Amino acid sequence: MRGIFIAAVLGLAACAPALPTVQPIDLRVADFGSLDNLTLCAIFSSHVIRSDQAKDELDRRHALSVEDWQKVIAHTLYVGMPECAVVAAFGPADQRYLFKDGGTGRVVQTQYLFDCVRARTPECPYTDVIVVDDKVLSWSAAKSTALLSAASATPAPIMPPAPAIVPYGFDEDRGDGGGGGGM
Numbered sequence: 001m002r003g004i005f006i007a008a009v010l011g012l013a014a015c016a017p018a019l020p021t022v023q024p025i026d027l028r029v030a031d032f033g034s035l036d037n038l039t040l041c042a043i044f045s046s047h048v049i050r051s052d053q054a055k056d057e058l059d060r061r062h063a064l065s066v067e068d069w070q071k072v073i074a075h076t077l078y079v080g081m082p083e084c085a086v087v088a089a090f091g092p093a094d095q096r097y098l099f100k101d102g103g104t105g106r107v108v109q110t111q112y113l114f115d116c117v118r119a120r121t122p123e124c125p126y127t128d129v130i131v132v133d134d135k136v137l138s139w140s141a142a143k144s145t146a147l148l149s150a151a152s153a154t155p156a157p158i159m160p161p162a163p164a165i166v167p168y169g170f171d172e173d174r175g176d177g178g179g180g181g182g183m
Contacts (some may be wrong), residue, residue: 032057041088064088077129081136083110086129090114093129108132 025035027050032040040063043054058064064072064085071078072089087093093112101108110131128140 037061037063037084038087041084042092044088045091058084058088077136077139079136079138083131083134083136086112086131086136109137 025039027043027048030050032043032050032053035043035057037058040054040058044051044058064082068082068085071081072085075089077086077089094115095113097111097113098107099109099111100106112129112131114127114129116127130137130139
């Protein structure tokens with residue numbers, strides 16, 4: 001099996017400067033102890049190689065409670081759910097916006113947008129999730145897309161996603177190997 005890379009990319013809202021450079025992580029040899037919780041939650045959600053080890057590292061850090069893991073497995077949101085649990089439950093969002101305080105640069109709100117039709121994720125009942133201080137504040141339910149085929153749906157323009165899965169050996173210049181945005 002080919003190795004899998006995980007990349008963390010942030011989509012910045014408003015008049016943001018250039019986007020940060022993607023730093024791929026080779027999951028075959030990655031030191032999970034050096035990765036942040038959000039990246040580990042993205043690795044867990046992908047259910048690829050070493051996703052069980054990502055969960056073990058999150059458990060070692062006490063990043064999510066037993067109740068949080070139950071909601072992750074059930075693909076259920078609740079007010080107060082940790083941001084990491086949202087990513088673990090639903091995977092990297094198609095779009096992620098960070099709203100920052102103009103004076104301090106501190107992130108005051110994060111907005112996740114999921115394209116449930118294009119992602120073909122049966123457990124994707126939410127399109128818009130608002131996170132404040134690392135906790136879910138609110139979400140909006142997706143409009144019914146049961147009558148639309150994935151081919152007939154026109155997805156919104158894709159911004160760089162939150163941590164995205166990128167196949168090993170992907171060559172951006174040639175465009176082969178798929179891509180990480182919105183799998």
